[in-house]
Amino acid sequence: MEAAAGGQVETSDHPTPDSEGTRAVIRRPKMTGRVEADESPRPPPVEDVELIEKVRRGDIEAYGELVRRYQDRVFNACWRICGHLEDARDLTQDAFLRAFERLADFRGESRFYTWVFRIAVNLALSHRRQAQRRPWVSLDGANPDGSQARSLARRSADGSTDDPRDRVEEAELQGRVAHALLTLDPDHRAVIVLRDIEGMDYRTIAAVLDIPPGTVKSRLFRARSALADAVGKGEDRVARDRGNEGT
Amino acid sequence: MKHDPEQIGEQLTAYLDGELDEPQRREMEKLIARRPEVRRRLEEMRRVSHLVSSLPRHDAPPSIAEDVQRHLERSALVDDWDGGRDEAPPVRLGWGRGLAVAAVVTLVAGVGWFLTREGQPGFTESLTFREKETVSPPPPAKRVPPPPSALQGLVASATLEQKLEAGLGPQVVKEHRFDNEPVRLEVHARSRSARDEIASRLVAYLAEASLTDAGTLETAASKSAPRRVEAFFYRGRSGVNFRAHNEQQILVRAPKKTLKTMLDQLADLASGGERIALQAGPARMRGAANVRAALSGLEGTVARGESETETLPEREDERLALRTDPFGELLRFIRMGSVPAEKETGENLSQAPKAKPGPTPAEPPEEAVANAPMTASTPSPGSVASADRSSGANRGTTLEGKETRDRSPRKARSARKRSRRAKKKKTTSEPSSLVERRLREIRRRRRAQPSPASPARAKGMPIKTPPDAQARGDASGDEYVTLVIAVRVDEPNVRQRGARPFSPQKKPKKSQARKFPSSS
Numbered sequence: 001m002e003a004a005a006g007g008q009v010e011t012s013d014h015p016t017p018d019s020e021g022t023r024a025v026i027r028r029p030k031m032t033g034r035v036e037a038d039e040s041p042r043p044p045p046v047e048d049v050e051l052i053e054k055v056r057r058g059d060i061e062a063y064g065e066l067v068r069r070y071q072d073r074v075f076n077a078c079w080r081i082c083g084h085l086e087d088a089r090d091l092t093q094d095a096f097l098r099a100f101e102r103l104a105d106f107r108g109e110s111r112f113y114t115w116v117f118r119i120a121v122n123l124a125l126s127h128r129r130q131a132q133r134r135p136w137v138s139l140d141g142a143n144p145d146g147s148q149a150r151s152l153a154r155r156s157a158d159g160s161t162d163d164p165r166d167r168v169e170e171a172e173l174q175g176r177v178a179h180a181l182l183t184l185d186p187d188h189r190a191v192i193v194l195r196d197i198e199g200m201d202y203r204t205i206a207a208v209l210d211i212p213p214g215t216v217k218s219r220l221f222r223a224r225s226a227l228a229d230a231v232g233k234g235e236d237r238v239a240r241d242r243g244n245e246g247t
Numbered sequence: 248m249k250h251d252p253e254q255i256g257e258q259l260t261a262y263l264d265g266e267l268d269e270p271q272r273r274e275m276e277k278l279i280a281r282r283p284e285v286r287r288r289l290e291e292m293r294r295v296s297h298l299v300s301s302l303p304r305h306d307a308p309p310s311i312a313e314d315v316q317r318h319l320e321r322s323a324l325v326d327d328w329d330g331g332r333d334e335a336p337p338v339r340l341g342w343g344r345g346l347a348v349a350a351v352v353t354l355v356a357g358v359g360w361f362l363t364r365e366g367q368p369g370f371t372e373s374l375t376f377r378e379k380e381t382v383s384p385p386p387p388a389k390r391v392p393p394p395p396s397a398l399q400g401l402v403a404s405a406t407l408e409q410k411l412e413a414g415l416g417p418q419v420v421k422e423h424r425f426d427n428e429p430v431r432l433e434v435h436a437r438s439r440s441a442r443d444e445i446a447s448r449l450v451a452y453l454a455e456a457s458l459t460d461a462g463t464l465e466t467a468a469s470k471s472a473p474r475r476v477e478a479f480f481y482r483g484r485s486g487v488n489f490r491a492h493n494e495q496q497i498l499v500r501a502p503k504k505t506l507k508t509m510l511d512q513l514a515d516l517a518s519g520g521e522r523i524a525l526q527a528g529p530a531r532m533r534g535a536a537n538v539r540a541a542l543s544g545l546e547g548t549v550a551r552g553e554s555e556t557e558t559l560p561e562r563e564d565e566r567l568a569l570r571t572d573p574f575g576e577l578l579r580f581i582r583m584g585s586v587p588a589e590k591e592t593g594e595n596l597s598q599a600p601k602a603k604p605g606p607t608p609a610e611p612p613e614e615a616v617a618n619a620p621m622t623a624s625t626p627s628p629g630s631v632a633s634a635d636r637s638s639g640a641n642r643g644t645t646l647e648g649k650e651t652r653d654r655s656p657r658k659a660r661s662a663r664k665r666s667r668r669a670k671k672k673k674t675t676s677e678p679s680s681l682v683e684r685r686l687r688e689i690r691r692r693r694r695a696q697p698s699p700a701s702p703a704r705a706k707g708m709p710i711k712t713p714p715d716a717q718a719r720g721d722a723s724g725d726e727y728v729t730l731v732i733a734v735r736v737d738e739p740n741v742r743q744r745g746a747r748p749f750s751p752q753k754k755p756k757k758s759q760a761r762k763f764p765s766s767s
Contacts (some may be wrong), residue, residue: 064315072307093311096311174298217261218253
C-alpha cells in the first residue's frame with residue numbers, strides 16, 4: 001500500500017464495491033511525483049533505508065534525494081490541509097528540515113514517508129489552527145491560490161472534455177469541493193486528504209496522525225458526510241441561481 | 248450488525264475503502280441491498296470520495312529540495328565553525344572540497360613563504376596582484392614566521408570560491424551572538440516578492456555605499472575604506488548571504504552610523520507595511536522607532552566619550568535582574584557587542600592591521616596557521632581567529648592562553664598559569680595530524696564556551712572606545728556592529744492586520760450561544 005520510491009506512479013488495488021454491491025478494483029494513481037516513461041530500463045531505486053544510512057553518515061546529497069522523492073506528495077497534502085500554495089511550500093520545506101533534525105529519532109519502525117508525513121501533517125494542522133485564530137480573506141474569493149482558474153485553463157488546453165460548458169461545470173464543481181474541503185474541521189480534513197488524495201490505508205493514516213484506526217474510520221465518515229452536505233448545498237445554490245437567471 | 252446510524256455510516260465508509268474483513272463486508276452488502284437509504288448514502292460518499300481524489304494536484308516547486316540541501320549545508324558549515332552540534336549528522340567533505348582545502352593551504356603556505364623571503368614592508372597590500380605569479384619555494388634556512396598581517400592579507404586575497412571550498416566561506420563566526428543566537432535585524436515583508444525586493448534593494452544600497460562585499464573582496468582589500476560592510480555571499484548568490492526557506496539573510500558588519508542610515512532606508516521600505524525588529528537572543532524590539540532608539544543609544548555612548556564604563560555586573564543575581572529587562576539588556580548587549588577596531592585586531596575579528604583598516608576580514612585557514620611557526624611575542628592570527636570562533640564575542644584568553652590587557656590580576660595570573668600549562672602540553676603532546684589538531688581545538692572551544700546565563704562579557708571586561716577614533720573626532724569611529732539582516736515573509740501576521748472577513752460558514756457553536764445569551 002505504501003508508495004514506491006523514485007517518484008513512480010503506484011497503483012493501489014482497492015477492492016471497492018460498485019453501486020450494485022459487487023466488488024470492483026479501481027486502479028488509482030497514488031503518487032504525483034514525476035512520471036517517467038518506462039521505455040528505457042532504469043536502475044532499481046535505492047531504498048529509503050539506504051539513503052537514510054547515507055544521510056546519517058553525513059551525505060546531504062542523499063537527503064536531497066529523499067526530499068525529491070516525497071516532496072510532491074508532502075506538498076500536495078500540505079496544500080490541501082492548509083489551503084494555500086505558498087504556505088504549503090514553506091510547510092513542506094519545514095517538514096523536511098525538521099525530519100532531518102530528528103533523523104536520529106527515526107528508528108525505521110515505519111516507512112520514511114509515513115514519518116515525514118506525520119511531521120508535515122502536524123505542521124500543517126498547527127499552521128491551520130493558527131490561521132483560524134487569525135482569519136483572513138482572499139481577494140480571489142473561495143479559491144485563494146487560483147487553482148480553479150489554472151485547472152480550468154489546463155483542462156481547456158488539453159481538451160479532456162469536448163463541451164466547454166462541461167469543462168466549466170467540472171471546474172466549478174472542483175472549486176466547490178476544494179472550498180468545502182477548507183471549511184472542514186482540520187482534523188477531518190487531514191483524514192480525508194490522507195485517504196482520498198494520498199490514498200493511504202487506515203493503518204497508515206492512524207500512524208501518521210497518531211490516532212487509533214477506529215478514530216480514522218469515524219473521522220472519515222464525518223468528514224465525508226460534512227463534505228457531501230457542503231457540496232450538495234453548493235449545488236443547490238448554483239441550481240437556484242441558474243433558475244433565477246433563466247426566469 | 249448494530250443499526251445505529253453512526254456505526255452504519257462508519258462501516259459504510261470502511262466498506263467503501265475496502266477496509267472491512269470478509270464477514271463484515273458480506274453483512275454490509277446485505278444491508279445495502281435491503282435498505283435504499285444506506286445505498287443512497289453509499290453513493291453519496293463514493294461521489295464525494297471521487298470528487299476529492301480528482302482534485303487537481305500541483306508538483307512541488309523544484310527549489311524545495313535545493314533549498315533544503317542548501318540550508319543543511321550551511322547549517323553544517325556554521326555548526327562546524329561553532330564547534331558542532333551533537334545532534335546534527337556530520338557533513339562529509341567530498342574529494343573536491345578536500346582537494347580545494349589542500350589547494351588553499353598550499354597556496355597560503357607557499358605565498359606566505361614567498362612573502363617571508365621577500366620581507367618587504369607593504370608587500371601584503373599588493374599581494375592580490377601577485378597572486379598569479381610564479382612563486383619559487385624559498386630556501387628553508389631563511390624561513391621566519393610571517394607577520395600576522397601578512398597572513399591575514401593573504402587569506403583576504405583568496406578568492407571567494409577558494410574560501411568557500413576551504414570552509415572559510417560564510418564567515419558567520421563573526422556574528423555577534425547572544426544566547427547562542429545572532430543579533431538579527433528582522434524585516435518582515437508581506438510577501439515573497441516584497442521580501443526579494445527589499446533584500447535586493449538593501450544589497451544595492453550596500454554596494455552603492457562603496458561598502459565591500461565578498462565579490463569585490465580583493466579590490467576592497469587594497470583600499471583602506473573607512474566604512475566597511477561585508478555582505479558575505481554563499482555560493483555566489485548575488486548580494487545575499489543565504490536564501491533560507493523563509494528569509495534572506497545578509498550578514499553585515501558596519502559602523503553604527505552606516506547601520507542607522509541603512510535603517511532609515513529600511514524604514515522607507517517599511518512604509519509599505521513591512522515591519523522591523525531587532526533581536527538579540529530572547530530580547531526583541533519591534534518597530535523602526537525602537538530599533539532606531541537602540542542604535543541612537545549606541546551612538547550616544549560613543550558620542551559621550553564613555554570609555555571603560557560598560558561592564559556587566561559580576562554577581563550572578565545582578566545579571567539575572569538585568570535579564571528581566573530585555574530592552575535594556577539588548578541595548579547593553581549591542582553597546583558591548585560593538586567592537587572597537589583596535590580591539591578587533593588583537594582579539595575579536597582578526598581583521599585589519601592596527602595601523603590602518605586595511606584588508607577585508609578573513610580568517611587564515613587553521614592548517615596554515617598550525618604550520619606556521621609562532622613566537623611568544625607575536626599574537627598569532629590562528630589564536631585570534633579561533634578565539635573569535637569560539638564565542639563570537641570578546642574572549643579573555645586566546646586559545647594559546649595569551650591573556651588580554653583588561654583582566655584583573657587574579658584572572659591574569661590564572662590565565663598565565665593556563666597559558667604555561669598549555670605551552671607545556673603543546674610541547675609534550677603535539678598533535679600528529681590536522682584532524683587531531685582540529686579535534687583538540689573543538690574540544691577546547693567547547694570547554695571554553697560560555698553558558699548562556701553568563702556570557703564571556705559578563706566577566707566584567709571593560710569595553711574601550713578606540714583612542715584613534717576619539718582623536719579623529721568621529722562619533723561612530725570604528726565601532727562596528729555585526730548583525731544579520733533577515734528579510735522574512737510573515738504572511739499570517741500580515742493577514743492579521745486585515746479586516747476580519749465575513750464568514751457565513753462559521754456559525755457560533757450552540758454551547759457558546761447558551762453561554763452568552765443575547766440580552767433580548
